[in-house]
Amino acid sequence: MKKVIALLAGVALVLGFAGCNKKAQKAAGTDAASDDLVAAAKAEGELTVYGSCEEEYLAAAVNHFAELYGIKTRYQRLSTSEVYTKIAEEKGKPSADVWFGGTTDPYNEATAAGLLESYAAKNAKNLINDNYKDTGNCWYGIYKGILGFMVNTEELARLNIKAPQSWDDLTKPEYKGLIMLSNPNTAGTAKLVINTMVQMKGHDKAMEYFKTLDKNVTQYTKSGSGPSKMVGPGECVIGVGFLHDGIYQILQGYKNIGLIVPSDGTSYEIGATAIFKGAQHPNAAKLWIEYALSPECVNLAKKNGSYQFLVLSNAEQPPEAAQFGLDMNNTINYDFEDAKKNSAKYIEDFFVAMEGGSDKFKTK
Numbered sequence: 001m002k003k004v005i006a007l008l009a010g011v012a013l014v015l016g017f018a019g020c021n022k023k024a025q026k027a028a029g030t031d032a033a034s035d036d037l038v039a040a041a042k043a044e045g046e047l048t049v050y051g052s053c054e055e056e057y058l059a060a061a062v063n064h065f066a067e068l069y070g071i072k073t074r075y076q077r078l079s080t081s082e083v084y085t086k087i088a089e090e091k092g093k094p095s096a097d098v099w100f101g102g103t104t105d106p107y108n109e110a111t112a113a114g115l116l117e118s119y120a121a122k123n124a125k126n127l128i129n130d131n132y133k134d135t136g137n138c139w140y141g142i143y144k145g146i147l148g149f150m151v152n153t154e155e156l157a158r159l160n161i162k163a164p165q166s167w168d169d170l171t172k173p174e175y176k177g178l179i180m181l182s183n184p185n186t187a188g189t190a191k192l193v194i195n196t197m198v199q200m201k202g203h204d205k206a207m208e209y210f211k212t213l214d215k216n217v218t219q220y221t222k223s224g225s226g227p228s229k230m231v232g233p234g235e236c237v238i239g240v241g242f243l244h245d246g247i248y249q250i251l252q253g254y255k256n257i258g259l260i261v262p263s264d265g266t267s268y269e270i271g272a273t274a275i276f277k278g279a280q281h282p283n284a285a286k287l288w289i290e291y292a293l294s295p296e297c298v299n300l301a302k303k304n305g306s307y308q309f310l311v312l313s314n315a316e317q318p319p320e321a322a323q324f325g326l327d328m329n330n331t332i333n334y335d336f337e338d339a340k341k342n343s344a345k346y347i348e349d350f351f352v353a354m355e356g357g358s359d360k361f362k363t364k
Helices: 022-028 035-044 055-069 080-090 104-112 122-126 153-159 188-201 203-214 226-231 243-251 282-292 319-323 336-353
Strands: 010-012 046-051 072-077 098-103 140-152 179-182 217-221 238-242 257-260 268-276
Touching: 035 046, 035 055, 035 282, 046 055, 046 282, 055 072, 055 098, 055 282, 080 098, 080 104, 080 188, 098 104, 098 188, 098 282, 104 188, 104 268, 104 336, 122 282, 140 153, 140 188, 140 226, 140 243, 140 282, 179 188, 179 226, 188 203, 188 238, 188 268, 188 336, 203 336, 217 226, 226 238, 226 243, 238 243, 243 257, 243 319, 268 282
Parallel strands: 046 072, 046 098, 179 217, 179 238
Antiparallel strands: 010 072, 098 268, 140 238, 140 257, 140 268
């Protein structure tokens, strides 16, 4: 993990821009950033982003930041758990400056481990409420997405079985070999599933639940969005993950996908952004946070295949989220503090419950 970043998936360079003027700053929604911060960021001249949202949105956000500020900006797309593992191994000398997108459970682990830098962002004033930021300002929310099931309606009809409506339904024998879930070793989405079941069922019952569920799981995918990509083509019948990923697949032409909010309750992710402690370009990193908490950044999401609810009061909600009925009314009162303190232990306990880990976790 100490090797030089390979496959830095995008380098955004803007030539011919000697500086970012006030008009551009206001267009970016980062006029809350001081002139001194902008100048200091431009003097550093570079920024490296680890992104855990979908790459289409990540690339658009990075390229627009570079366009606005004339700062050479690179990115690499990694799952949240991969980012956490990487920066933990780098021990305060991170190879990137900021983290963008992906569910907050790994962000909370990084906060607890002292790997994120506290920063009092001025644009945080636009957050809907304080639930969408870390109490110590180590991360800020930019969007939220509901956890649920995506089902292939054609395959269910062919098999003559009904779609699951609850978490407990997933353990029924008729779903054996039909389910895909993500891998908690690599995906923050899977960590959220584990934390959700612990909070809904209690620790011991949750671990027994996962042992039973494993009998029906055909594959644990590397990324949290992996199951959503398998449902439409019929590579799996039921995918567990964020329903906005299902919306993306439907809009790509997979009309055979149905979206289900679990009847017994579910939770939601907060997609976040943060500065790594020890960032080599601290001022550019702070400017990124101000930009990430602006409509100019988050409104790019729906134009680039991401349909999460936004948590900024001055942003434009994607109409697709409401169109597909993804309201947040059936979500539990998720305990983010418990997740921050205990996620690592719950993941360990999960694999212990699997008796050392199923071979399915080795499948890419």
